[in-house]
Amino acid sequence: MILLSACLAGFNVRYDGGNAKNDLAARLVAFGQAVTVCPEVMGGMSTPREPAEIQGGDGTDVIAGRARVVNRRGIDVTRQYLQGAQLALGIARRPLGSSAAANTFYIPEEYLKNDMFQNSIKAYLSPNKNMRELWC
DSSP states (O other), rough: OEEEEEETOOOOSSSSSSOOOOHHHHHHHHTTTTEEEEEHHHHTTSSSOOOEEESSSSHHHHHHSSSSSETTTTTTTTHHHHHHHHHHHHTTOOOOSTTOOOSSEOOHHHHOOHHHHHHHHHHHHOOTOOOOEEEE
């Protein structure tokens, strides 16, 4: 099973209320081969929402409590991002026999441009040796 960002499957969950639909991702979901997650929404954030950036380090620092995630209005949304990431990771770590198990993460292309997000994702995935990450 593949776990992918809901915005790639065409769900309007991006910060701006839009999506980043990828036809292959949408087909995988339609045929039951992929499970979608939106960590931001799972963490309690609305759509649309203010864009947010990591301040004071990278994703590893956020996990360790040395950095935070702050939205454009200056509001600290670290807790929501961590909660959503933990819930998404919980889905990814389900046993492979379960209906929503995933052993591959698909990451939206926009995150490729941001080293902090890459480090965050890698820090969360690193404890699971059976999980792969595919950047798209």
